[in-house]
Amino acid sequence: MAEGLGALLEPAAIRLAETATDRDAAIRRCGEVLVEVGAVAPAYVAAMLDREQSVSTYVGEGVAIPHGTLAGKETVLRDALAVLRFPDGVDWGGQPVTVCVAIAARGDGHVEVLGELAQILLDPDRAAALRAATDQATVYDLLTPIEETA
Amino acid sequence: MANIKGSDIQKVVVACDAGMGSSVMLASQLRRQLKKHRVTVEHTPVNSIPADADVVVCHAGLVARARGSAPDKVIVPVQVFIGDPAVARLVKAVETGGELDG
Numbered sequence: 479m480a481e482g483l484g485a486l487l488e489p490a491a492i493r494l495a496e497t498a499t500d501r502d503a504a505i506r507r508c509g510e511v512l513v514e515v516g517a518v519a520p521a522y523v524a525a526m527l528d529r530e531q532s533v534s535t536y537v538g539e540g541v542a543i544p545h546g547t548l549a550g551k552e553t554v555l556r557d558a559l560a561v562l563r564f565p566d567g568v569d570w571g572g573q574p575v576t577v578c579v580a581i582a583a584r585g586d587g588h589v590e591v592l593g594e595l596a597q598i599l600l601d602p603d604r605a606a607a608l609r610a611a612t613d614q615a616t617v618y619d620l621l622t623p624i625e626e627t628a
Numbered sequence: 629m630a631n632i633k634g635s636d637i638q639k640v641v642v643a644c645d646a647g648m649g650s651s652v653m654l655a656s657q658l659r660r661q662l663k664k665h666r667v668t669v670e671h672t673p674v675n676s677i678p679a680d681a682d683v684v685v686c687h688a689g690l691v692a693r694a695r696g697s698a699p700d701k702v703i704v705p706v707q708v709f710i711g712d713p714a715v716a717r718l719v720k721a722v723e724t725g726g727e728l729d730g
Contacts, residue, residue, distance in 0.1 A: 529645060529646065532645060532689065532690075533644070533645070533650070533687045533689045533690065535649060535650060537650065537653060537708075537709045537710060538708060538709070538710045538711070539710075543649045543650065543653070544649075545646065545648045545649040546646060546648070547645050547646050548645055548646045548647070548673050548675065550646070551646060551648070581648055581649045583648045583649075588652070589652055589656065590656075592649070592652045592653045592656060593652075593653070593656030593657075593659075593660075595653060596653045596654075596656050596657050596709075596710060599710045600657075600710060600711070
């Protein structure tokens with residue numbers, strides 16, 4: 479599964495020392511990184527801002543998952559993720575956000591990784607580790623889907 | 629408002645705008661929780677809820693669109709994507725076979 483994660487989440491798409499003055503600025507940074515790694519066309523960034531206007535993508539534990547709208551899907555070139563960490567935090571409609579997992583998806587390639595992210599958010603220790611991650615290896619370790627043992 | 633018995637729930641659809649982010653995460657949680665009850669969990673855009681869905685789970689802000697797209701379904705609105713009490717009620721209804729409104 480690590481191979482699958484590597485294809486979705488390039489090292490270049492992990493940025494662990496970002497700053498943003500507000501939520502929209504953070505979303506723009508997320509979008510710019512997805513553009514830089516060739517996952518989306520620049521128009522996708524506007525779709526991400528639209529999506530946030532309708533319903534917040536805050537998912538708990540200081541994590542948000544900005545992504546585009548249905549209309550914006552046409553500007554997705556390939557399934558990809560980006561992880562941006564804002565050590566100073568960003569005010570996300572009243573919630574402090576430290577980590578953004580930005581999503582570009584046409585298919586279901588990212589489903590397992592998001593499932594793993596959901597598991598992380600249910601585990602305060604792993605969520606804290608994600609918020610504190612300062613190297614890429616830690617991010618990969620946390621987001622690599624674990625085989626279910628139960 | 630519709631209602632369904634938990635024992636009649638076979639397919640749960642988690643809907644969001646693009647079917648790309650939040651719904652995917654919530655669906656993965658529900659799939660884990662409902663696996664042993666043989667309930668299918670899918671995630672779709674809110675505008676294309678499949679006809680064979682028994683229950684639709686979506687963000688409270690998307691309920692009107694979900695109802696427009698699936699007028700006869702039980703709709704479970706959620707406020708948060710992880711650990712929402714509405715989701716816990718759905719899981720309980722499946723486990724006990726009790727009634728679920730929405």
